[in-house]
Amino acid sequence: QVQLVESGGGSVQAGGSLRLSCAASRSIFSVSSAGWYRQAPGKQREMVASITSGDYTNYADSVKGRFTISRDGAKNTVYLQMNSLKPEDTAAYYCHVQIGAFHYWGQGTQVTVSS
Secondary structure, eight states, rough: OOOOEEEEEEETTTTTOEEEEEEEEESSSTSSSHHHHHHHHTSSOOEEEEOOOTTTTTETTTTTTTEEEEEEEGTTTTEEEEESSOGGGOEEEEEEETTTTEEEOOEEEEEEEOO
């Protein structure tokens, strides 16, 4: 079992920055892929960014050039640096980890961007 705890959400004006953190309860990121998803009210959950155990990254087109996913194996933490935030980035952001056939989700952290 793995517990994921997100932090770093909040309210910010358009153009601002936030950094989300996802701390895992044990060392997993060297053997798993991790990602950030988001879900806005009335919309489906969508992938924002992902990173593999080999540090290959992938981003949704809507965040390319603005968001950066990274991980710190020593701290068992995955980060999402979000710059140039837009009102349409407003959503609950969830950390996701896949280990083999198992999927784990964090509880979510809210990001609100005002214009």
